[in-house]
Amino acid sequence: MQAISLQELAASASSLGVNIGVLAREWEWQETGEPVESLNERMRDRLQVMRDAVARGLGGGRSRSGLTGGDARLMRQAPEAVRAIGGEPLCSAISYALAVSEVNACMGRIVAAPTAGSCGIIPGVLLAVGERLGSGDDELIEALFAAGAIGSVIERKSTLSGAAGGCQAECGSAAAMAAAAVVQLSGGSPEQCIQAVALALKGMLGLVCDPVAGLVEVPCIKRNAISSSVSLAAASMAMAGIRSVIPPDEVIDAMGAVGRDLPVSLRETAGGGLAVTPTGRRIAKEQLRQAGVEA
Amino acid sequence: MGSVFQIIGPIMVGPSSSHTAGAVRLGLASRAIAGGQPRSARILLHGSFAQTYRGHGTDVALVAGLLGMTPDDERIPDSMKWAAEAGLEVHIEPADLGDVHPNTAKMELTTASGSIVEVTGSSVGGGAIVITRIGKFDVAFTGENHALIVAYTDQPGVIARITSLLATEDVNIATMNVSREARHGTALAIIQLDQAASPELTAVLSRMNGIRSTISLPPLAVS
Numbered sequence: 001m002q003a004i005s006l007q008e009l010a011a012s013a014s015s016l017g018v019n020i021g022v023l024a025r026e027w028e029w030q031e032t033g034e035p036v037e038s039l040n041e042r043m044r045d046r047l048q049v050m051r052d053a054v055a056r057g058l059g060g061g062r063s064r065s066g067l068t069g070g071d072a073r074l075m076r077q078a079p080e081a082v083r084a085i086g087g088e089p090l091c092s093a094i095s096y097a098l099a100v101s102e103v104n105a106c107m108g109r110i111v112a113a114p115t116a117g118s119c120g121i122i123p124g125v126l127l128a129v130g131e132r133l134g135s136g137d138d139e140l141i142e143a144l145f146a147a148g149a150i151g152s153v154i155e156r157k158s159t160l161s162g163a164a165g166g167c168q169a170e171c172g173s174a175a176a177m178a179a180a181a182v183v184q185l186s187g188g189s190p191e192q193c194i195q196a197v198a199l200a201l202k203g204m205l206g207l208v209c210d211p212v213a214g215l216v217e218v219p220c221i222k223r224n225a226i227s228s229s230v231s232l233a234a235a236s237m238a239m240a241g242i243r244s245v246i247p248p249d250e251v252i253d254a255m256g257a258v259g260r261d262l263p264v265s266l267r268e269t270a271g272g273g274l275a276v277t278p279t280g281r282r283i284a285k286e287q288l289r290q291a292g293v294e295a
Numbered sequence: 296m297g298s299v300f301q302i303i304g305p306i307m308v309g310p311s312s313s314h315t316a317g318a319v320r321l322g323l324a325s326r327a328i329a330g331g332q333p334r335s336a337r338i339l340l341h342g343s344f345a346q347t348y349r350g351h352g353t354d355v356a357l358v359a360g361l362l363g364m365t366p367d368d369e370r371i372p373d374s375m376k377w378a379a380e381a382g383l384e385v386h387i388e389p390a391d392l393g394d395v396h397p398n399t400a401k402m403e404l405t406t407a408s409g410s411i412v413e414v415t416g417s418s419v420g421g422g423a424i425v426i427t428r429i430g431k432f433d434v435a436f437t438g439e440n441h442a443l444i445v446a447y448t449d450q451p452g453v454i455a456r457i458t459s460l461l462a463t464e465d466v467n468i469a470t471m472n473v474s475r476e477a478r479h480g481t482a483l484a485i486i487q488l489d490q491a492a493s494p495e496l497t498a499v500l501s502r503m504n505g506i507r508s509t510i511s512l513p514p515l516a517v518s
Binding site for chain 1: 298299300302303304305306307308309310311312315316343345346347348349350351352355367369371372388389420421422
């Protein structure tokens with residue numbers, strides 16, 4: 001990935017008259033020499049793993065710890081009147097994001113996108129919107145390349161790690177990447193894609209990483225679902241022509257700075273936030289007892 | 296430059312890149328260092344590994360790696376069953392391994408030939424690992440490159456002979472880490488390479504004066 005900024009990424013794509021996904025694939029080819037067909041096949045494999053995880057997760061199943069599971073199924077089976085509250089594609093995005101995250105917690109196979117803890121958002125949002133638009137696999141694959149390009153820039157300028165930057169770096173980045181992917185899928189311009197990144201990431205700024213008992217389950221699974229709604233909101237606004245007052249690259253820099261300012265207790269250490277609520281502590285104690293470790 | 300496939304990827308069995316995928320890779324590295332599938336494994340889990348291994352499946356992930364499974368293998372959750380079938384006896388226990396990374400495991404392996412190999416390694420984030428100790432030797436082995444692990448007798452000229460042999464095949468050394476038990480005692484070299492060393496080279500190396508054993512390792516799996 002040659003781009004060091006979103007500005008540069010969007011400008012390069014626009015000047016070549018291609019979308020961000022096509023540009024990212026082109027750069028991948030230039031750097032690795034791997035033919036475009038082979039790159040497409042590798043991304044197609046990832047798309048298939050995402051679809052398989054959605055299908056499996058909608059079927060239900062408890063996690064290894066016994067803490068979570070079955071929520072994707074509940075959302076999927078909710079009555080029409082309930083689903084009308086959020087409407088489509090939001091309700092599908094929520095159920096798919098829950099499904100993939102629950103499969104992750106059950107030791108099922110997922111695509112870390114960008115991380116395992118945030119693996120539900122991109123498949124949730126992309127597949128839900130794709131179904132609604134009737135998008136073909138080739139378009140979905142290009143959208144995944146676009147999401148990857150955005151993630152590369154975020155990683156270079158800031159971080160994608162919860163331990164380094166809190167949940168904003170994981171679920172926040174995933175929401176931003178998914179928003180750009182959906183804008184591209186909907187026919188938006190590269191500039192609209194990076195505006196969607198800014199709008200999504202601003203909505204997630206400051207979000208802490210506070211896993212109960214240190215496990216990638218509570219609150220991660222439901223945060224994947226909530227992040228999907230932020231992603232769809234950002235994509236909708238960007239497609240309507242709404243622009244972020246703070247430029248996208250500056251938003252990413254701010255996310256990195258906020259992450260560095262977050263206390264260590266709120267960066268994946270289970271030392272703060274929901275992890276240290278009375279219920280969080282009780283769950284942690286039970287998990288330790290089951291593991292045979294003195295609490 | 297980072298590949299897009301590292302961002303949309305890897306494909307892995309969840310739930311955690313450090314506590315699950317990284318643990319599989321620690322098991323894979325230990326298996327390679329032991330020269331194949333061990334007969335038994337006593338696995339000591341430290342810090343966060345000890346506290347969260349059940350929920351993250353760190354125990355079954357390490358065993359899956361010892362069985363040669365890669366981080367995307369859907370058999371990982373059932374690896375204890377596969378271990379029993381493959382004749383690998385497993386014992387897991389939480390332990391305090393001292394001043395080490397919070398995600399550290401020590402594996403005491405009995406090899407097929409009956410020798411004991413002790414490997415300690417840490418999962419340092421995003422599925423990346425570092426093997427920090429093999430037997431009595433402090434090492435730093437990441438599994439990202441091709442590597443040679445060479446045990447030899449500490450004496451002048453051995454390292455020079457190893458590196459000039461690599462030069463004849465135009466194999467470039469990325470990093471080299473050497474430590475010894477005692478002067479003139481056993482020494483261990485971990486040589487990470489940019490290219491694979493050929494089987495012929497490894498064979499010549501093994502027969503060299505002063506060399507006790509040579510293990511050639513490919514890069515550890517990522518998908």
